[in-house]
Amino acid sequence: MNKKIIHFKNTITKKKLIIFSILSILTLILFYCLVLTPAIGKADNGDFGRMYKLFGLADMGSTYEEQYDSYFHQTFKFINIGYLAPWWENWVMGCWIGKIALLFNLIFNFSNLGLFDIRFLGALYSIIFILGVYFILKYDKFSNFARIVCGIFIILFFTDGIYISYFNSFFGEGTTISFIFLTIGSFLFLISRKEPLKKHFIFFFISSACFLTSKTQQLPLILFMLLIYIALYVFFEKYKKLILTSTILVLSLCGLTFISIGDYTSKNNIYQSVFTGILYNSDYPEKDLEDLGLNPKFASNTSSGFYDKSLEYDPLGDEMLEEFYPNISLGKILKFYITHPSRAWINITASTNYAYSFSPIDYQNYIKGSTYENKFINTFRYNLIVNHLDLYRNIFLYIGFSLSYLIIITIYFLKTKKKEVKLLSLLLLFLLASGASQLVLPLLGSGFADAGKHLFSLSLSYDILLGTVIVWICNLISKWIKNRKLL
Numbered sequence: 001m002n003k004k005i006i007h008f009k010n011t012i013t014k015k016k017l018i019i020f021s022i023l024s025i026l027t028l029i030l031f032y033c034l035v036l037t038p039a040i041g042k043a044d045n046g047d048f049g050r051m052y053k054l055f056g057l058a059d060m061g062s063t064y065e066e067q068y069d070s071y072f073h074q075t076f077k078f079i080n081i082g083y084l085a086p087w088w089e090n091w092v093m094g095c096w097i098g099k100i101a102l103l104f105n106l107i108f109n110f111s112n113l114g115l116f117d118i119r120f121l122g123a124l125y126s127i128i129f130i131l132g133v134y135f136i137l138k139y140d141k142f143s144n145f146a147r148i149v150c151g152i153f154i155i156l157f158f159t160d161g162i163y164i165s166y167f168n169s170f171f172g173e174g175t176t177i178s179f180i181f182l183t184i185g186s187f188l189f190l191i192s193r194k195e196p197l198k199k200h201f202i203f204f205f206i207s208s209a210c211f212l213t214s215k216t217q218q219l220p221l222i223l224f225m226l227l228i229y230i231a232l233y234v235f236f237e238k239y240k241k242l243i244l245t246s247t248i249l250v251l252s253l254c255g256l257t258f259i260s261i262g263d264y265t266s267k268n269n270i271y272q273s274v275f276t277g278i279l280y281n282s283d284y285p286e287k288d289l290e291d292l293g294l295n296p297k298f299a300s301n302t303s304s305g306f307y308d309k310s311l312e313y314d315p316l317g318d319e320m321l322e323e324f325y326p327n328i329s330l331g332k333i334l335k336f337y338i339t340h341p342s343r344a345w346i347n348i349t350a351s352t353n354y355a356y357s358f359s360p361i362d363y364q365n366y367i368k369g370s371t372y373e374n375k376f377i378n379t380f381r382y383n384l385i386v387n388h389l390d391l392y393r394n395i396f397l398y399i400g401f402s403l404s405y406l407i408i409i410t411i412y413f414l415k416t417k418k419k420e421v422k423l424l425s426l427l428l429l430f431l432l433a434s435g436a437s438q439l440v441l442p443l444l445g446s447g448f449a450d451a452g453k454h455l456f457s458l459s460l461s462y463d464i465l466l467g468t469v470i471v472w473i474c475n476l477i478s479k480w481i482k483n484r485k486l487l
Helices: 002-011 014-034 049-055 093-108 119-138 144-158 161-168 173-191 198-212 216-235 237-259 263-278 285-291 296-301 318-327 330-339 341-354 380-387 395-415 419-439 441-446 456-486
Strands: 057-059 075-078 115-117
Touching: 014 119, 014 144, 014 161, 049 057, 049 093, 093 115, 093 119, 093 173, 093 198, 115 119, 119 144, 119 161, 119 173, 144 161, 144 380, 144 456, 161 173, 161 380, 173 198, 173 419, 173 456, 198 216, 198 237, 216 237, 216 419, 216 441, 263 318, 263 330, 263 341, 263 441, 285 296, 285 330, 296 318, 330 341, 330 441, 341 395, 341 419, 341 441, 395 419, 395 456, 419 441, 419 456
Parallel strands: none
Antiparallel strands: 057 075, 075 115
């Protein structure tokens, strides 16, 4: 018995103990918040149906007031329509994740056949998230000090209710959060291997594909992810065929996700891009419409939303259908901003006013009638935001931070001859692009309509970027101390 204890102690390194401790805390927090009653989640704002109907669910409520009562709904009914369909309109990766969660629900919640408990979806997202964190913490280039700091940062920032409440919802943000961590973790796991195997590449390609298709606004990031795919193709000659095949499959999946966007959604987005985007606070809306190749008579709809009532020109009326939508495109909107740089700057600056637009955890995050007041939820990140909101909405801070970040990773990429460091630099570039691009992409895709929600990826990405900087500094400090001891 003593020999077994001694052997066990010898195999438990500081690294393993740190990882186990952090993951244990992370698991307990997620279980307490997302599974134990009263669990937290998100209320339906009207978007849920686009996802849950694709795997055969419907809200328990029968009237509009019951379905959209501003409370978190934990239970949904299974109506079996759409579950077996592999693809449908407005498809995103969360549709498949939801189908897997529903399957687990049918297996483990058999006493309530016909009902779906959304906590199964929250648990699935939590497992993906924890797995990603595990591979991040396992990265062997971290010192133990940096590893501890990384774990504390993740717990304080990313178990905040403003993030994890998305796991118990049918918003695409839950998929985005969980799979961006799994993408980072799977990549670190891949590049740290002396001789990676096929399964390591497959693991990363699946993770990155799931992240890129988590929301349609993430699809343009494939351009930056391609840099990573190309680098893998160049550096790992042994697996060129696998990497090329996987890249084609990911591109195809992104393409299918893009073309699945429904006609109604497309019209909604393009309308918002013009009337709540380009014409946002415009002094000359008629001239702007002419520059776009559109009839200036539509200027009376300036600053109006797609769902606004009593508009001179109904967004789905005959005149708009015949004269507006056929003559406008994403390419024309992009060209407008390129040829009107001052307007682009004004709108990009204005978009930062919607950054970090998180709502506090309150009654809306619990089922109706819950006694939630005594439930402790981490609000560390939210409190930092509300207490320093001007800091998080300063365009010059974003520019300064992003440029400094870009310069440092470029120096690392150019100076090193190590394959691993070059690949890591490209991952960091991708994370920077994931955040910085969100100052532009939502403007192109939907203007300022629901801008706070559309800038969620900016908030998530820059929080991750902040974490990488802190961990990098801690790693440098550890190396400096180690070198000092050796002298």
